[in-house]
Amino acid sequence: MGFRLLSIEDFYTAEERFWERVDPTSVTEDGWRGAVEAARTDLESVLGRGDGRAALDASCGTGTQALALALLGWRVTGADLTAHSVEIARTRAARLGVAADFRVCDMRALDRHFPGAFDCVVTCGALDNVSEAGGVRRALAGMHAALRPGGRWYLWLRDLEWVVAHETRYKYKGTRRVPHGQVITVEDWHVEGDAHVVHVYAHLHEDRRRTFPDEPWQTEAFGYRRRILKKAELAASLRDVGFDQTVFLPQAHPWEGYRVTARKPAAEAAASGRGDPPHVRLRPARPPA
Secondary structure, eight states: OOEEOHHHHHHHHHHHHHHHHTTTTTTTTTHHHHHHHHHHHHHHHHHHOTTOEEEEEETTTTSSHHHHHTTTTOOOEEEESHHHHHHHHHHHHHHHTTEEEEOOOGGGGGHHHTTTEEEEEEEEEEEGGGGSSHHHHHHHHHHHHHHEEEEEEEEOOHHHHHHHHHOSSEEEEEEEEEEEEEEEEEEEEEEETTTEEEEEEEEEEEETSSSSTTEEEEEEEEEEEEOOOHHHHHHHHHHHHHHHEEEEESSSSSGOOEEEEEEEOOOHHHHHHHOOOOOEEOOOOOOOO
């Protein structure tokens, strides 16, 4: 099995090109629409409908949350470090018939590109991709700067602190039928100290066209380094960059990740000093069914 430890940008590019190679319809087929609809339900429950207000997806990837927000009536800008992902997002927006502006941008540089432009900023499944010391805080400061006073911030993130403490390695992700065979995907975790993991996707690809029919399988594995972003660290960083009204929403199960909302204080409260002091509320997780 060939394994490559990649930068975050190269990891997502390698993943997307792998699927395009083994299944050329992967960009244009409609399987991603279900993920968009699920994100639409989740985002509407937390943020409501947009009614023409402006939203930034600060880590849009291939567009799932950005497209969901557009369907909810937000004026959407999507930003992502990976140019290949942004191109896929643009293709899917066109197929879905929604308007969204997608740009290549590092979330650690949002303050330079989008100062005070949005009523809402979301980031899903990506903040822990910023692995270097201080990087998470810079990204959060950029999201804070991109919001108008009183604007809402929303995050969904894998609970890596829980995963590395409780989950076994080689978790099965699924089997997907592709032309001439199938792909079985598992993920693995290699813990590095108390701050990082190397996250690996391993794809076992069956291709019945191979020269040796009795050996139709080959394996490709891509990995990248992620930060074990603890909830206490996140809450402190949100407070330090100026957010208030931070709420950790209920979790059905830690494996499903966690959701957080916060607010950029309104200009009037900040100017008068009469605003409520920053605070954090942790709502207890519901036990697994």
